[in-house]
Amino acid sequence: MQSTHAGARRRQDPDAARRTERVLAAERRIGWVAHLLDDLVAVPGTRSRIGLDPIVGLIPFVGDFVTMLVAAWIVGEAARFRLPRVVLARMSINVVVDFAIGLVPLVGDLVDFGFKANTRNLELFHRHAVDPGASTAGSTAFVLGILLVILGLAWGAVLLVERFISMLL
DSSP states (O other): OHHHHHHHHHHHOHHHHHHHHHHHHHHHHHHHHHHHHHSSEEOTTSSOEEOHHHHHTTSTTHHHHHHHHHHHHHHHHHHHTTOOHHHHHHHHHHHHHHHHHHTSTTHHHHHHHHHOHHHHHHHHHHHHHHOTTOOOHHHHHHHHHHHHHHHHHHHHHHHHHHHHHHHHO
16 A cells, blocks of 8 residues: 555656656667667568677777767766666676677677677666666676676786796796
8 A cells, every 4th residue: 555655656746757758868869879889770681680880890999989989978878867886887897898899800790799788788777767776686796797707817817927927937
């Protein structure tokens, strides 16, 4: 009974209605950009779609840098809605991974067909902007997993340098 009463209050709250309008407008902008970069054209004979990201990415470094800036704008839009920091971190990781892999000639462009960082970030925006109380457990696990991988790689690099130095001495 209490949740029904709270729902009635939420519908009458003019700030909630304004937020909903802002969220929908931002979601349309982000959705348009994500569609443009990730899903603009159907690939004939498949269920796959391709956007400008892998096409522009064929221009070495410059193409990947330009699409990264546009993808960073999506994260900036999400930050305006005060999404949880861990969700913004996950969105940023998606952008950085897309950029870093995109730097590898041809391989990065092939990965762009499947990874679609902008579409992933649109889904994260939608989930957390529409429902500010949505669980962040998945994003927290993802970010912690990435941090553990980075720490593991750093530790491995330290061990390799140590071994190399001990071989020289």
